[in-house]
Amino acid sequence: MSRRHLPVRRALPAALAALAVFSGTAAAAPVPTPPSTTASPLAALDDTYYQDATGKTGAALKSALHTIISDQSKLTYSQVWDALKDTDEDPANSSNIIELYTGRSEPKSDNGGNPGQWNREHVWAKSHGDFGTATGPGTDIHHLRPSDVQVNSTRGNKDFDNGGTELGDAPGNYTDSDSFEPRDAVKGDVARMILYMAVRYEGDDAFPDLEPNDSVSNGSSPHIGRLSVLKAWSEQDPPDAFEKRRNDVIYEDYQHNRNPFVDHPEWVDAIW
Template sequence: MPVPRVRRWKPLALTAAAVLVGITVPTAATATASPAPAAAPSAVGAYDDTYYQDALGKTGPELKSALHTIVSDQTKLSYSQVWDALKATDEDPANSANVILLYSGASRSKSANGGDQGDWNREHVWAKSHGDFGTATGPGTDIHHLRPADVTVNSIRGNKDFDNGGSAVAGAPGSLTDGDSFEPRDEVKGDVARMILYMAVRYDGESGFPDLEPNDEVDNGSAPAIGRLSVLKQWNDEDPPDAFEKKRNQVIFDTYQHNRNPFIDHPEWVPAIW
């Protein structure tokens, strides 16, 4: 008599948690004796049959247009409301009184927000001068690209484009910078890429805002463009979304803007568009 093969599926207790981060977990009804095939890039996720239904099956400009329509349905925050939002979206999982700073990875008190040395402030990952949108409600207050950052490190980054290389950044271990670019630490390279590409999808020239687009250049200045696209695509591949980034996306969706960064849910949509 042949020996039955062990079913290869996770316990049901894990299913709810897995759905929250967009992982498809077989249930007892769907488990089989054979290993499940590798998921295709278009595998249905937690929001695919609702939130993303109009984007499925599309690529290139059609996918970008569909995602723009989807993510543009959002609640907008004022710049002052961003302070409290970041205290929730970037809360330190190990210490609820602190936030995690983007470029340094340091945990710092939520109450240490401000503009003095040692404080953390609101970093516009898509530098606000790249399109001259300032802190206006819209791109200037969209928390999908606003993150807590050390005041000094934020000043060092300035409005530089993103690229590989440079010298070490004091106060941000693993980050590098030179005269025209900034390279974040490895742990958030993909986060930075997906935030930049979200902005390019969300803001396309409507409502008086600039048409934000990535390009493969650095030193873009005040143009509504930011680079380097080839490097951002590389970072998206090398640093896939982790639990912190996925939870952040969920908090923004549930509590604040009620829209999602599609490239956190579907990193494979980056090369599908660009």
Template sequence: MLALDLEEGSHIMGVTASDGNQSVTQSFTVTVTTEVETANYYDTAYGLEGGQLKAELHEIIDGHTELSYSQVWDALKVTDEDPNNPNNVVLLYSGESRSKNLNGGNVGDWNREHTWAKSHGGFGTARGAGTDIHHLRPTDVQVNGLRGNLDFDYGGAAVAGCDGCLRTSSSWEPPNEVKGDVARMLFYMAVRYEAEDPVDLELNEQLNNGSAPYHGKLSVLLEWHEQDPVSEWEQQRNEKIEDIQGNRNPFIDHPEWAESIWSAS
């Protein structure tokens, strides 16, 4: 038996059989994944529910490598790379593919959207919550400005430059294609940042949370989580983020845990 030590990813293999007169070669692809490692990652969380599950997941994903805000630029060029064009990133909300080189603050550029608005808890762009790429996404500068620090809910007026986005004075509704993505990013933040951290983030049923360390609207986020299931894009992004900052989003790996933690809220 031949044993091979292969890196994660896809590998094209070939096997040749010969009887001395003629030979036949068969090619095939071997894919190496980290499913077992991912299962082990959550060993201590299995069987738990509610607050106990939330607390244990916090312990598992706590202590990640914290980036500087300037390092986030390069990280997003990796995590949000367009699979159909490696020179571009895919923008949150608008879904547009835009050149990696157009990062900045001018019209036509993309910048670093804090899905959990950085004013909700006042963590700004400090290492930790302010630079955690699990909730930072490339977004069109103008769309980012219109979203501002609004909480998430249904309804509102159409947003220029963002098909499917709706906005009121107190809420933001993203397109259907990324509703679940938004929900799972906020679930992650509410578990990752707890009382012993510089900021303790929690989800609630309110709009206009302002500078308080809360984000709404929880019931709506749970609906979006169900309506827009985890995509292959999110799974791949989760893997890339683990490579960069060393932790995972549990709600991408185990979507059922959101209901377990927040169903009674």
């Protein structure tokens, strides 16, 4: 009786694969990519610049941040012109700056006090505390921004709040008799600049103790409002690439201090 021969064709690939393993020619298994050990820029700042503030809240956080950001280089008011040409440079045109309220791109060279030019806007109005343009809060570029001369005049020293009549020369901005509302794209920027000033200037360096409140028409008192609106604006408009770059440039090239609320927007609610 003849033996039946079983087919071997289907078994051949498996046999060849086994042979390849023994001969060392099998394809190597993919090597897992190890996780990155490089800390993010913010994590690095938390471990160094902000190390005395991390984990704190309320008055303790505000006090720690005040100590940290008070270590800064100071500019004269004339030096502010050149600094703003760098901090607020148009990312699409290095010959221009971006105006805060209008959002327009204007030549860096077209700065001055005439209609159609841009000038230095004190976001914390200098009359709120009467600190003028002396070196200190009057020259702190964390709250000084390029602004159209006429729009700057319209804003004047008004507090910040929602509502009013839209500006014809700066659509998206609104004003009434006692307040100013900036365009949506910079509402958070304005809020974080105001709150930076409140932490940086606490009355211990010959300048007034600047504090936000929930009022308007603050006049010459060292207060500015409306705090509840500013907090909402900060949440509504989180830091964007332009604001983050600006914070980095001020830190690296000019004042060597940072606006902590650009790095950690959540610290707004942690303090106020």
